[in-house]
Amino acid sequence: MLxxxxxxxxxxxxxxxxxxxxxxxxxxxxxxxxxEALNKHGIIMGLFLSIKRVIKCxxxxxxxxxxxxxxxxx
Numbered sequence: 001m002l003x004x005x006x007x008x009x010x011x012x013x014x015x016x017x018x019x020x021x022x023x024x025x026x027x028x029x030x031x032x033x034x035x036e037a038l039n040k041h042g043i044i045m046g047l048f049l050s051i052k053r054v055i056k057c058x059x060x061x062x063x064x065x066x067x068x069x070x071x072x073x074x
Contacts, residue, residue, distance in 0.1 A: 002043045009034050025063035030054050036068045 013031045024030050033053050038046035049068065056066075 002038060005038060005043065005047070006035060009038075025057050025061060026053070026066040027064070028067070030057050033066070033068060040068055040071055 009031050017029075017031060026033070028036065030050075030053055034046070034050035037049040037053075040046065041049060053066070
């Protein structure tokens, strides 16, 4: 399941993201954030953090650096 999610994110980055333009309000981009969150936190927490980030990424929100939080055990 984790590999499938990572694959879908990569497909998005190579297809739709190219057409829409790389205009994420945050650094790292939302797709980079999602990949890092999945790698650091696993599928459940990584997916939660990714969805939370995408919801936060809208024209009314601020922008800037928004790194993936460290894992609780780190």
